[in-house]
Amino acid sequence: MALEGEYLSMPVHIDAIDREHFEFFSYCGRHELRAQQCVSCHLKRFPPTTACPFCSHPESTWERLSGCGAVYSYGEVHHAIQQIFRAHTPYMLLLVELDEQRNEPEEFDGLRVQGNLATADAELAPSDLVAQVGIGTRVKVLFKTIGTGLAIPLWAVDAEAEQPDKPWRYPIE
Amino acid sequence: MNQELNASSSKHLRGKYAIVGVGETEYTRGSGCTTRTLGTRAVRAAIEDAGLTTSDVDGMLSYSYNDSTPSPIIAGDLGIRLDFHMDVYGGGSSIEALVGIAMGVIEAGMCNTVVIYRAMNGFSQVRIGGTGRGGRSALSGSSLFTRGIGLSSAGQMFCQSFMRHMYDYGTTPEQVAHVKVIHSEHAANNPKAYYKQRTTVEDVLSSRMIVKPLHLLDCCVETDNGTAIVVTRVDRANDCRHTPAVIQSVVGRCIKPRGDMHYQSGPISTVAGHYAKDILWPNAGVGPKDIQVTGSYDAFTFTTLLQLEDYGFCKKGEGGDYVSSGVMRLGGERPNNTSGGHLCEGYTHGVNMVIENVRQLRHDVDDSCAVGPDGKRQHTFEYGEGGCRQVKDVELTANLGWGTPGIGSAMVMARGG
Numbered sequence: 001m002a003l004e005g006e007y008l009s010m011p012v013h014i015d016a017i018d019r020e021h022f023e024f025f026s027y028c029g030r031h032e033l034r035a036q037q038c039v040s041c042h043l044k045r046f047p048p049t050t051a052c053p054f055c056s057h058p059e060s061t062w063e064r065l066s067g068c069g070a071v072y073s074y075g076e077v078h079h080a081i082q083q084i085f086r087a088h089t090p091y092m093l094l095l096v097e098l099d100e101q102r103n104e105p106e107e108f109d110g111l112r113v114q115g116n117l118a119t120a121d122a123e124l125a126p127s128d129l130v131a132q133v134g135i136g137t138r139v140k141v142l143f144k145t146i147g148t149g150l151a152i153p154l155w156a157v158d159a160e161a162e163q164p165d166k167p168w169r170y171p172i173e
Numbered sequence: 174m175n176q177e178l179n180a181s182s183s184k185h186l187r188g189k190y191a192i193v194g195v196g197e198t199e200y201t202r203g204s205g206c207t208t209r210t211l212g213t214r215a216v217r218a219a220i221e222d223a224g225l226t227t228s229d230v231d232g233m234l235s236y237s238y239n240d241s242t243p244s245p246i247i248a249g250d251l252g253i254r255l256d257f258h259m260d261v262y263g264g265g266s267s268i269e270a271l272v273g274i275a276m277g278v279i280e281a282g283m284c285n286t287v288v289i290y291r292a293m294n295g296f297s298q299v300r301i302g303g304t305g306r307g308g309r310s311a312l313s314g315s316s317l318f319t320r321g322i323g324l325s326s327a328g329q330m331f332c333q334s335f336m337r338h339m340y341d342y343g344t345t346p347e348q349v350a351h352v353k354v355i356h357s358e359h360a361a362n363n364p365k366a367y368y369k370q371r372t373t374v375e376d377v378l379s380s381r382m383i384v385k386p387l388h389l390l391d392c393c394v395e396t397d398n399g400t401a402i403v404v405t406r407v408d409r410a411n412d413c414r415h416t417p418a419v420i421q422s423v424v425g426r427c428i429k430p431r432g433d434m435h436y437q438s439g440p441i442s443t444v445a446g447h448y449a450k451d452i453l454w455p456n457a458g459v460g461p462k463d464i465q466v467t468g469s470y471d472a473f474t475f476t477t478l479l480q481l482e483d484y485g486f487c488k489k490g491e492g493g494d495y496v497s498s499g500v501m502r503l504g505g506e507r508p509n510n511t512s513g514g515h516l517c518e519g520y521t522h523g524v525n526m527v528i529e530n531v532r533q534l535r536h537d538v539d540d541s542c543a544v545g546p547d548g549k550r551q552h553t554f555e556y557g558e559g560g561c562r563q564v565k566d567v568e569l570t571a572n573l574g575w576g577t578p579g580i581g582s583a584m585v586m587a588r589g590g
């Protein structure tokens with residue numbers, strides 16, 4: 001059994017023996033962002049792992065997340081390495097800090113997710129949108145379906161959230 | 174005095190092992206030969222530099238991203254029968270770690286003298302900066318968070334840590350560009366360097382953007398090369414040709430919490446050196462203030478900066494001031510990467526910075542100063558363009574190796590007696 005799909009002309013294949021990713025992306029297929037939560041210490045973690053990085057317990061449950069967070073850091077790719085991304089430059093590599101579990105278990109820790117900035121209809125963001133986003137921008141998850149029961153998370157500017165006056169951006173445009 | 178920093182207490186093989194030979198091939202973009210040839214030539218050069226013969230070598234270590242030739246082949250070509258060898262996976266931060274492994278296997282009686290090499294056609298065959306370019310295989314689970322979002326090369330992996338440092342501490346692009354500027358000044362005094370021309374802050378900032386905050390000139394120069402060093406016990410080192418560079422302490426591939434998912438943990442502008450320093454300095458019996466020359470890995474301008482902070486050469490967050498103040502310049506208080514490093518001399522996954530510090534400790538770097546009747550260069554200590562690059566009276570150096578923001582290695586070396 002496997003999840004099969006295609007994204008930006010790249011084939012996607014997630015085998016069921018990769019249980020953690022199979023389950024994570026199956027939830028994405030239902031347009032739900034979930035994180036593993038340890039049954040012992042109750043901390044959530046990201047990305048999917050085979051045991052708890054805080055207490056090593058192997059068992060966890062999948063807890064639904066709000067999908068809301070802020071850009072913690074970013075990179076902006078102007079020279080794409082992968083051929084398929086050349087048509088999409090500049091594109092943003094966002095590190096999104098989710099609202100859940102901020103500064104836990106230690107100060108400066110958090111649930112952070114790697115992902116691309118997208119438009120509201122789940123396309124990679126054009127350059128004028130990229131130029132408006134920086135550290136502090138409030139973003140919200142959205143899903144792009146790429147196969148049967150399979151979707152991937154992308155991040156869009158959260159239209160309903162209160163945004164910072166000016167998110168922090170690299171000083172040279 | 175803190176017992177941990179008491180240099181007279183012998184611990185962890187401090188002062189017992191040395192690098193006695195160094196060798197490299199020319200830094201090119203188009204070697205016109207195989208990594209087998211590059212490795213063979215570099216290993217042979219290092220053995221010869223040590224004043225040893227191939228029959229003195231019985232151990233070999235190498236590292237690669239499966240882009241090289243393993244040691245049984247290199248040793249076989251040179252007629253060396255090995256009692257120990259190992260070829261490990263990895264790039265940056267490997268060389269210091271392998272020095273520690275070499276010391277361990279010699280101490281265990283497994284062999285006596287180990288050559289460590291890295292041979293790569295890093296420009297003409299496998300470009301590290303292009304990692305992921307040819308990735309045509311299906312995206313599976315975890316790769317949906319990397320290749321699936323256009324995140325595959327080193328710059329793409331590290332850029333968020335660099336960007337956050339600017340946000341956290343107000344580090345400016347101009348400050349960071351000084352790393353390239355200073356290393357280019359050093360390279361101008363290094364006849365071996367691939368890029369010998371001096372660079373300005375303006376040159377760096379006007380070069381094209383690769384992945385913000387990295388301009389083209391914030392990135393190192395991919396080259397083809399073989400590099401090698403010879404490690405043996407200090408009592409054998411004294412029979413070798415040159416003054417030995419004596420290992421005072423090593424840290425090997427020390428990792429931040431959560432390793433490759435380090436960006437979940439702590440401030441992401443803090444790197445592995447934050448943890449490695451607590452092994453490096455106590456084991457060496459010295460601190461950053463005692464170090465006269467640093468070799469802080471410069472895959473990117475930022476990697477040099479972040480490591481110097483976390484190893485304690487300046488306060489956390491003050492790296493921008495440190496790298497732009499002139500401290501790191503030849504003639505400054507603590508020059509960094511006096512060969513020009515990865516940004517200018519050539520990209521070796523860390524070996525050329527170790528080789529350079531070995532030569533600094535011999536007081537015989539290979540600059541353009543005239544060679545005297547004793548066969549040694551008569552260093553002028555004039556650091557103008559094309560001039561000397563020997564730092565005066567060097568006794569202690571530090572190498573700070575970078576694998577990722579989450580993985581680092583380090584080594585302190587002293588001039589042998």
Ligand SMILES: [Zn+2]
Nearest residue numbers: 038041052055
């Ligand atoms: Zn737990």
